[in-house]
Amino acid sequence: MTSQTGSIVVAATGDSMITRKISTHRGCERVAEIIRNADVGFTNCEMLFHKCESYSIPRGSGGGHNMYAEPYLAKELAWAGFKITSLCNNHTGDFGAYGIFSTMGALEDAELIHAGAGRDLEEAREPKYLETEKGRVALVASCWDPGMERWERASKMKAGVPPRPGINLLRVETQHNLSKASFDALVKITSELGLNPPGEVSDSAPKGQELTFLGSKFRHGSQTGVKRKVNSADLEENIRSIKDAKRSADWVLASFHSEVVESKGKEYPPEFMCQYARDLIDAGADAFIGHGPHILRGIEIYKRRPIFYSLGNFIAGHYTVKKETYERYEFFGLDERSRPSDLREVQMGGTRTPPKPPYGEQRFSSVAAVFELSGDGLIALRLYPLSLGLGEVQASHLGYPEIAEKKQAQEITERIQKISVQWGTKIALENGVYKVTL
8 A cells, every 4th residue: 555645744752741731831832833744743642531530550669650630631632733642651550441441532532543552452452543634644552661560461351251451561571691600699599588489490491590580580691681572472463463554554653662771771772672663664664653761762764764762751741740649648758638749849859850860851851753754764854852841940830842942952962863873873953953864
């Protein structure tokens, strides 16, 4: 199938954590114009739209956000020019199945196409389609984070047992390699604490030197490090979804959400993610849009298709969430009389935006990536650096996307360039616009 015009323009952004109107903020209008001028506007919807009709699901120690915003705010994403979204991230299950269905309903009321979540695993994996004047656009969305729970992954019906609603959560197999001395010490420690019962050391590993500890595999090897790969069955099924979309649409976008951090630094994507992106492009995806770490990562051009390893935050409204869970107040040592502003100040260390270098500042800068695709691949790729209000005193002024001033814009693009050099990607300033050299 070929497109009606031969090319299409996509405006892609990262994580949208929207908790209040952005249409009333003057600086957002210029950004919205960039997105509206594209044929397709994409963002990751990292917010749940509901009225707290269902209970929240505690996460880990209870210190993480449980996302909440009024359903009408989904229409603010449509106002900004977005037409298609991912609903596959580590917050989709914050309020259980009800929160998922309520959010899906709010997005549909706003006429936003969403992918990555569903009543069962098949629906969560399937492509979702947007009809445009330039042709049909498909989106396949997936997710993985080390801290995510198995229940967040949608399931299938078996023997009359109803499927579990959820997301297209990948299973990623992780192996930790240790030196022999470190491995032997871990075996000894876990045995002494009763955490390594008989049979936990694998007989399939060479000389039985593999240990499962706290759900992770440890093996002694020549080099210390972490190796990850996508579960082969999950990889096959997501490739099947991409190929299905390619036969049914003119253009295919792949979205992936992950906050996983490697030892080299948070700004560098893990190798398994790089391989996963290339696998999906090999299967027919025209672009791979990554998000999740809430900071910018690099850009790779692979077979004339763009891979964005993370586009950072687009809307950082999590500092003005109106309702927080009891566990979150308790985690930060606050009592039942506390209010969201008390929680925010304890978490942030005061009323000002916490710098927390080297990554705190980076949460408040990002880019909107606007790229044009033809059947042969990229025609053009432009980057519009954004500022989300770093340094603002009041939380009410924080998190809105605005066009970055010249100095900050240069710093943002230089940061992307530094990370992207490993793939030979070059960014140049031409007539006031940052462009990726093709």
